[in-house]
Amino acid sequence: MSRMRDPKILIMAVAVALLACLPLFVNSYIVYIAAMICINALMALGFNFVIGFLGQLVFANTAFFGVGAYAYSILLMHVGLPFPLALLGACLAGGLIGLIVGLPALRLRGFELAIVTLAFNELMRWIYLHSGSIGGGASGMGLRPATLFGYELISDTSKYLMILVVTVIGIWMVSNIAKSTAGRAIVAVGANEFAASALSIPPARYNILAFALSGFFSAIAGALFAILLGRVAPESFGLNQLLLGFAMVMVGGLGTVAGPVLGAVLLTAAPEFLRSIPGAEEILFSVLLIGLLIFMPSGLFGGLAALFPSLRERHRGKLS
Amino acid sequence: MFGQLVLSGISQGAIYALVALGMTVLYRTTSVLNFGYGETFMLGAFSFYVFLKIAMLPFIVAALLTIVLMVIVGALTERFLIRPIMMRPHLLIAMMTIAISYLFRGATRIVWGKDVLPMPPVFDFPPIFVGDMVITSQSLVIMLAGAVLVIAFFAFFNLSALGKLMQAASHSPRGAALIGINVPLFSLCMWSLSAAIAAIAGILVAPVTLLYPDMGATTLLKAFAAMTLGGFGNLGGAVLGGLLLGISEQICGGYISTSFMDIFPYVVILVVLLIYPAGLLGRQEINRV
């Protein structure tokens, strides 16, 4: 087994090294888009914990994303924490809010859960809008640059490199969690709660764990988003953001690690080419989604994995 | 002021009730919750605008054409987008309805991307004054049309053959198939019926609101709130929930705070589902096997 995995790790390392060198070859606009891709990949991975691994229709992820961004901003600007601690605090806040949203999910199922989380999302946006001086209200709040080892992360390149490092660590964590006993237990609970409890896997605990993990990773993405933009504003956390994250997970492939990342790359880059045609982005997303749902329900990555068995992950979600 | 608020609440609520009813019909009979229903409603309102204001057709003709068009849209949606994945997990079908919402919104935006369309009041009689209260012709039409439609729907549901079939299917889709009901055809009919209800809601609301491609989302969430309040999946509950939501929203705006009005439906959803998930009339559980 370990002989099998070594080349993969090597390939990954080379890929990360190449990505780190990206700013040498392209302008700061492309670097900014690359940073956005990293952030969206983390967000999609967070989303995937409940929608893919647990197989529940949950729409709270923009709320988690927003909580990450606002928690980071408040910790940085009002509490005065240094950047690494504020980032950590934001992740924990996300995990906590995930846990809180996970509690009613024990009682509510299916569409009711979807509706409650959709409402929760809108409620959070209203709170940002009316946050007054704490969150900056409708016009948002400007942030001071993150400082790391005395160096201010101002340029696009420095922000990108930091975001890339955090994203790589995040993806590594997610893929380890997915392979772990806990990760498989989440998938088992999602697939069949009764069977899982028969195997002495307590469904409630793993349900909540999936929500907390989802909140945690979405919040990292949110905090990085705030750092990249240098400000937070309620506009960024609306229904559009939710549907975007959703489309990324679906297009890439539910219940995998590579799927959401692939989805994030595609759906962050594609709209940049369609910027000035109103509606084109939505048409593209819908055609992609409809085509995949009918012909390749396991998503693009699932389709690729079917063609190239070596890509297959050992921890597949319920739907693939 | 109270009477006026209740009145305008009823006319708002009638729209919520219609949209909630349309979604509940589909949910009860095919167990699909259509997340694209807000956009179906939006498409109905836009089509009505095109027939009435651009093609300059008379009101009745434009309304009928809108309904026919939306019935066709509903049937096409079922036939080509839903039926191929009918046997897949309900999560995927819900996702398909979200994809459909993208499609409708994108298509509308390509045509009317930059504009918000105005509509003149269609029934411009002078408003009626009852003491201190103003009853505008438009809200009168909405209330009357809403009441007639709801009564007609329940009569149809309880008395006609197709209605009885719908009742049977809503109790047990599998049982319905076993006794020889043509399930695909039945499902096609339900999608069309549901789209027709959305079209009617769109026709009624178009003259009192401004049309823009993103108008569906808020309506969808309000319909969800209405369904939850009345009892999820309960047909009568959808109507009752819609009316109550409309009235209480207005009263909240009038007496508590106008800025609280906008999250009122979300608070209703959270409170009802977290505290008393059955809603007012009890929910109808549908477990897809």
Add this chain to the structure above:
Amino acid sequence: MLRWKLLVASAAIALSGVMPAHAETGVTKDTIKIGIFAPLTGKSAIFGKYVIGVQAYYKMINDQGGINGRKIVTYLEDDACDPATAVAATKKLVAQDGVFMLHAGVCTASIMAVKDDMLRQGVPFMNLGAAGSSITVPTVANMFSPLPNTIVVGRTLVDFAMSRPNTKRLAVISHPDDWGHSQVDPAIELLKKKYNLDFVENVSMERGATDITPQILKLRQSKPDVVLSFLYPTETAIFVREAHKYGLNTPLLACFGASYEDTVRRVDNAAASKNLYVFHALAGAANGEKMKKWADMIHKYGDPKEEIENFVLSGIGGAEVIVEALKKAGPDLTRQKFIDALNGIKDYDTGVLSAPITFTPEDHGGVKSGAMITEVDGKLISFATWPKEKN
């Protein structure tokens, strides 16, 4: 290992940054690149109309031979009034398209999101149509705005309302966001200070709301002489229409966020918009004699069927000032020379805006006044004080 790579990478980037630039970014022998971003999609897409007049003006300048032998090339991006999208659009314009300057932004939040970055990079920035006072107050070296800001708008509405005979009771409706507050707060302050009055009712309307019955009932109950509204275009139209519906027939004063012609078109009910007055910063009515020259220009260099209204015209003033400063900066154009030239603009009469524009190194706000426009006997007329014809 990773950190080592990062170090190499950042060192290389630092090196590439110090390479000397031979010519100014965005300026070639025969072109000057100007970047524009505005909302072409989303809830505020109506404000995208600012682009129309501006692009027509630049085309006309090119047609007349350009500036010091150079033609203007515009690059247009959509920001959807979303700060994140605005940042991406700006990066694209500056880093990828390599524009010389930006003439952009209709939403204050979008401009504020890119403000620091543009200052750092020294990119000259002319506000296209946003009204937030935070763009030019406090003054930063590279940001200029030709248009009146929200403080001016709030005060103008109060003064105009109070110029009406026998007027004591003013009420106000606004969006409960910073944009709304930035206008309502100066209005409240002025009303108190100058006239020793308070608003008899102050209600709010969320953006995107479609039903405002409770707000209108509250307003009606307060029996106002005049109602001031600080709402976005869609909401203004809903407000005007519903106010009429519920018999709130007092004069309505709308802010710069709405345009008279557009609101009337959306309301589509002459009786409802009979008492409507809208703030504008133009030298005359959009369809009037003074604007004919600009209307003809737009029809010649843009869409021949373009409907001429407030938003289409209001951006032209900024474009004129840009062209004037580009001329003054001379053939050896740099960003610094251009900014210096802008700072030297004095009493420049644009012909399209209501007052001449003056920039100084300390003050980058151009026009600081406006007037109210309304319809009298089928003609649009602009008034500084309450018209005798419409008491």
